Amino acid sequence: MKQPAIYIISNNYNTVLYISVTSNLSQRIYQHKEKLVEGFSAKYNLTKLVYFEQFDEMENAILREKELKRWRRKYKNELIGKFNPNWKDIYSEII
Numbered sequence: 001m002k003q004p005a006i007y008i009i010s011n012n013y014n015t016v017l018y019i020s021v022t023s024n025l026s027q028r029i030y031q032h033k034e035k036l037v038e039g040f041s042a043k044y045n046l047t048k049l050v051y052f053e054q055f056d057e058m059e060n061a062i063l064r065e066k067e068l069k070r071w072r073r074k075y076k077n078e079l080i081g082k083f084n085p086n087w088k089d090i091y092s093e094i095i
Helices: 024-032 058-070 073-083
Strands: 005-011 017-022 048-054
Touching: 005 058, 017 024, 017 058, 017 073, 024 048, 024 058, 048 073
Parallel strands: none
Antiparallel strands: 005 017, 005 048
């Protein structure tokens, strides 16, 4: 399903975070999991979806992505912890 979204993925140890925006969340996370996306996420084995937000307009998603990228790690951790207390991979919940 196509809908603008921001997402945060992490590695198995929750030591690295990657924040991005997409118009098709399930497809994009699949690409990360299968290492079809070259770059930062593949290099650091970021395959675990730990957080996402969906939006009606791509512009709003992009603004939120930029906002979250400016946050300190502590605040990102708190955001994820409120949404997903165990930091489990929630990919199966969006497909």
